[in-house]
Amino acid sequence: MPTLDQIKEKVILHWGEMGSLWGINRTMAQVHALLFLSDEPLCANDIMEELQISRGNVSMALRELISWGLVTRLHIKGERREYYTTEKDVWTMGRIIARERKKREVDPTINMLRESMAELETMPPSEGAYEREQVKNLLNFFETGVDVYKDLEAHKPNSILKLLGTALKVKKLSS
Amino acid sequence: MPTLDQIKEKVILHWGEMGSLWGINRTMAQVHALLFLSDEPLCANDIMEELQISRGNVSMALRELISWGLVTRLHIKGERREYYTTEKDVWTMGRIIARERKKREVDPTINMLRESMAELETMPPSEGAYEREQVKNLLNFFETGVDVYKDLEAHKPNSILKLLGTALKVKKLSS
DNA sequence: CTAAGATTTCAGAATTTACTGAAAAAATGA
DNA sequence: TCATTTTTTCAGTAAATTCTGAAATCTTAG
The missing domain is CATH 1.10.10.10 (Winged helix-like DNA-binding domain superfamily/Winged helix DNA-binding domain)
Known part of the structure; x- marks a missing residue:
């Protein structure tokens, strides 16, 4: 032992x-x-x-x-x-880690995607249509994540339910 | 440009x-x-x-x-x-990444924590009481995460609400 | 203020991780 | 079958990351 x-x-x-x-x-x-x-x-x-x-x-x-x-x-x-x-409480620890990772990883990514999106939108509609679509989806994905995070931080459980709806819809489509 | x-x-x-x-x-x-x-x-x-x-x-x-x-x-x-x-759909992509990270990172951690917990429980109660408590909390934290993940995969939104309850309680205590 | 104790910094060393490119293996078609 | 094209493997090299330890800095008590 x-x-x-x-x-x-x-x-x-x-x-x-x-x-x-x-x-x-x-x-x-x-x-x-x-x-x-x-x-x-x-x-x-x-x-x-x-x-x-x-x-x-x-x-x-x-x-x-x-x-x-x-x-x-x-x-x-x-x-x-x-x-x-x-910090000895695991849930508080989890919240701290989530907050820091958001700040260090997610926020800069959202900035980059917004900037890219803005640039893509100045191009002629014929060019880069697919890229525009994909960057938009990616941006939306990260922004939804941030919304859920913020509501959780702020005690507002509404949008986690919206997310859940979306997740289930996706699951349904892809299974 | x-x-x-x-x-x-x-x-x-x-x-x-x-x-x-x-x-x-x-x-x-x-x-x-x-x-x-x-x-x-x-x-x-x-x-x-x-x-x-x-x-x-x-x-x-x-x-x-x-x-x-x-x-x-x-x-x-x-x-x-x-x-x-x-995979071109961001939500499906997210689910795939979640599944793989769980498999590669969370599952082995849970195994390790369970094993440690079992070993700690064979010790005299006077020894390692604090360690036992903390490992238990950590294990519970990860297991809750996995439960939520599984319900989401299986279309059962019940326990995400339980998690939400816990998260709000923690938030309340620590703010 | 000074001396002793404690912490921080950072250049260079050690280690880890990632990448290349050529050889081996696999796949394709005649 | 064999010749050709494509993919994979992996030993050696390159690059990136992490760690050490000694010097510099900071802190505190007297």
Whole structure:
């Protein structure tokens, strides 16, 4: 039977792999998992030791996690070192990740698609008709996603139902 | 004003960057975007030329896209070469991507969490209580996600409403 | 202010990931 | 069957990403 530490290690390593599949670097995800599973806040030294990584790497991972809003710095009275802790509620964690990924990935994509659409619309109707159609659909897809996200954030469950309607219609057509 | 080809290139390059943020390699995402914006199917040579990449790279990207179910091979009568085309409906495309990501990322994570949970439960109650709690929450989070996904696939909108309830409750607590 | 402790930065090293191109394999048609 | 065209594979190379560690900076206590 594995020890507690071995189980924690397995979870942390897996979380790290998941992170790298999601465009988050391995170490950052490992630090997050370590803090998530830790009852008390940890300092940089603790993290270095547990994950066997360099001081600089810990510093960079923490900076990134803080910029995501997933980790907070903690001054413990009488302590000289900084301590770090993470959001412990999984649903809140999920919301934070959704918010950040939207900001970093979806918003720039929507901007790019809007710009492309505007440019495509200045062209003669004979040219690029198919491209125009496809960019429009893509844009609509992302915009619908953002609408649902916003309503969820704002407690308005109306449009998630609209989405559901669309999803079911698509399902029906394609099955 | 940009030409049609310049606009297409911009969309394709951006889609490639997006892909690499999502654990899909840049080339694979670019090939997908190229096919998505193309009215007719393309052959390997077309893709090589448009994206300025090697034959081998095209072959690998197509294999991967086909294994995701996003691209299909097309035999055109009288043609010796294979042609390729992609799913053109954005909603269907979204569903395919969701299905594959679930299979490749979420399912293995759930397995790992279940295994860890089982191991944690064999330990004395005094040891690892916090870890047990957190792994349980994580597992529940992912399992809820899968439930919603399955109901959507199966036309049953019930549990998405349950999720919504939970999400709103969380929102309320944390705001 | 100074010294000790703690954190951050970043150039270079290490590692990982992606790509090329030529050889091998597969497919097609005569 | 064989010759030709197309696709696939994969070893080696290139590129991108991540990590280290020492110097610089910042913080705090005395």
